[in-house]
Amino acid sequence: MFEESAVIRWRKYTDRYRLIGNACKACGETYYPAKEQCPCGGKEFAAQQFSGKGRLLTFTEVKAAPEVFESKTPYVIGIVKLDEGPKVGAQICDANAGDLKIGQRVEAVFRKFYASGETGVLHYGTKFRPVF
Amino acid sequence: MTAGIVGYGAYIPKYRIKAETIARVWGADTRRIVDGLGIQEKSVPGKDEDTATIAVEAARNALARALINPKDLGAIYVGSESHPYAVKPTAGIVGEAIGAGNHYTAADTEFACKAGTAALQMCMGLVQSGMIKYGLAIGADTSQAAPGDALEYSAAAGGAAFIVGSQESEWLAEIKDTCSFTSDTPDFWRRGLSPHPRHAGRFTGEPAYFKHVLQATKAMLDKTHLQPTDFDYAVFHMPNAKFPIAAAAKLGFKPEQYKDGLLVTAIGNTYSGCSPLGLTKVLDKARPGARILVVSYGSGSGSDAFVLEVKPLIEERRGLARRTEDYMKRKTYLEYAQYSKHMEEIH
Ligand SMILES: [Zn+2]
Numbered sequence: 001m002f003e004e005s006a007v008i009r010w011r012k013y014t015d016r017y018r019l020i021g022n023a024c025k026a027c028g029e030t031y032y033p034a035k036e037q038c039p040c041g042g043k044e045f046a047a048q049q050f051s052g053k054g055r056l057l058t059f060t061e062v063k064a065a066p067e068v069f070e071s072k073t074p075y076v077i078g079i080v081k082l083d084e085g086p087k088v089g090a091q092i093c094d095a096n097a098g099d100l101k102i103g104q105r106v107e108a109v110f111r112k113f114y115a116s117g118e119t120g121v122l123h124y125g126t127k128f129r130p131v132f
Numbered sequence: 133m134t135a136g137i138v139g140y141g142a143y144i145p146k147y148r149i150k151a152e153t154i155a156r157v158w159g160a161d162t163r164r165i166v167d168g169l170g171i172q173e174k175s176v177p178g179k180d181e182d183t184a185t186i187a188v189e190a191a192r193n194a195l196a197r198a199l200i201n202p203k204d205l206g207a208i209y210v211g212s213e214s215h216p217y218a219v220k221p222t223a224g225i226v227g228e229a230i231g232a233g234n235h236y237t238a239a240d241t242e243f244a245c246k247a248g249t250a251a252l253q254m255c256m257g258l259v260q261s262g263m264i265k266y267g268l269a270i271g272a273d274t275s276q277a278a279p280g281d282a283l284e285y286s287a288a289a290g291g292a293a294f295i296v297g298s299q300e301s302e303w304l305a306e307i308k309d310t311c312s313f314t315s316d317t318p319d320f321w322r323r324g325l326s327p328h329p330r331h332a333g334r335f336t337g338e339p340a341y342f343k344h345v346l347q348a349t350k351a352m353l354d355k356t357h358l359q360p361t362d363f364d365y366a367v368f369h370m371p372n373a374k375f376p377i378a379a380a381a382k383l384g385f386k387p388e389q390y391k392d393g394l395l396v397t398a399i400g401n402t403y404s405g406c407s408p409l410g411l412t413k414v415l416d417k418a419r420p421g422a423r424i425l426v427v428s429y430g431s432g433s434g435s436d437a438f439v440l441e442v443k444p445l446i447e448e449r450r451g452l453a454r455r456t457e458d459y460m461k462r463k464t465y466l467e468y469a470q471y472s473k474h475m476e477e478i479h
Contacts, residue, residue, distance in 0.1 A: 018228075018229065018231055071477060072179050093178060093180055094146050110188040111178075132458070
C-alpha cells in the first residue's frame, strides 16, 4: 500500500478520508472498501457513508515495520467490525496493545499515514481509536 | 452586523508532558517555572497528528453541532503557524476530509497565535456581505520549541473550529462585533527554513502582548459602549497563565469572568488554537444571554477582539459533540525521551 504513487492514492482520497464504501443494490450488503461485484451476483452499487463506529475484532502490535513506518513503532493494527457490517483492517491509534480489549468500542478518526520521504507528499486517512 | 456561530468544535491530542518532566531534563527549578508560567503540563500531538488532523476533528465536531450540509460551506480558512506544508493548503485537506465538495473558497492564514481569529473575521465578512452561506474558520497548531528553550514548557497542540452563518435562527451565539489592533513588532518570529521560532525574551511582554491585548480590548469596549462588568466571560490569549491574568486585572475583569476559559494551566499554549479553545470551553457552559469577550494575540503583532452573545439554541446543540473538557480529561503522560520522538515526527 505504501508503494503506491501519490496520484494512485489521490484517486482514493474520498474513500479513505471519509470512510465511504458502497452497498449492493440487489442484496443490501455493505462494503468498505467499495466492491465492484457482490457475491450475490449483484453489480449495481450505491455509495455508502459509514458512521465510523464499530468494535475491535482483533489486533496486534507491530514492532518491526517497513521503512516509512519505522519511526512510528510500536503501533497497533487491527480489524474493526463497523456497526453497518463491513470488517475493516486499519491502524488503531491513541492506544498501546496493552490498553486494548477485543470487542471494545472504537471510532474512526482522521490521521496521518506517512510522509513520502523528507520532501514528498503527506498521506492521510482513517484510523480507529478507542471510544472515550 | 449580522453574523453568528452556528457550530463550534474543539480538539486536543491525548498526550501530555508535565513541566516538571521537562525541567528535570534541563536541571531547571520546577517550582520557579510552574510558579512563573502557571503551566503544570501541556498537550503533545500523537505521532500521526499534525495541524491538518487536529483541524479536521475540530471541524467535524463543529459540523456535528451545526447540523448543516458540509457542501453549503462557501469558505474554509485554517489559521496556523505549523501548517504541514510550506506550500499546499491545509484548508483543502480539511475540505476533503469533511466532505465540503469543491465549490468553496479556501486559504491558510498565518499570524502567529491569532491566525485562527483572523480566519473568523474573514468568514464574518463573507457571510455578512452575502457572498457565502456558511464559512468555516479554524485555528490549530502543533507548535514547536527548540529543546531547552523557555517556550518548551508552553508550546502545545490543539485546535478549534467555528462555522459562521447569517441566519439568526441558526445561531448558537451571535458575534455582536469585532475589531483589531495591529502593528509591526519584532517580539517573536521564525524565518522560512528555521525549524524553531525565536523570541525577544522580556520584550514579549509590555510592548507586545500587553499593548495589543489592552488596546484591542479598549477599542472593542468603546465601539460597543460596554464595560468589563457587562461580560459574563472573558478569554484573553494565553501564552502562559500570568499574562492573561495580568491583562484582565489591568482592564478590570475579575477571576470569575476569565477562569473558565483559562485552559493554559492544563494544556499549555496551543497557539492559533489558544483563545479559540478558550471560547469553545466557555460555549460548552455559558447560558443563553451570556455575553463573552474574546481577545486573541499574535506576535508580530496584533490582537482581534470579539463580543459574543449566547443564544438559546446552544442548549440543545452543545451535547452533539465532545466538549473541550472531555479532551482535557483524556490524557496519557509522556517521559521526555518519548516526547522528543513525538515532536520529531511532526517536522
Ligand atoms: Zn449483493
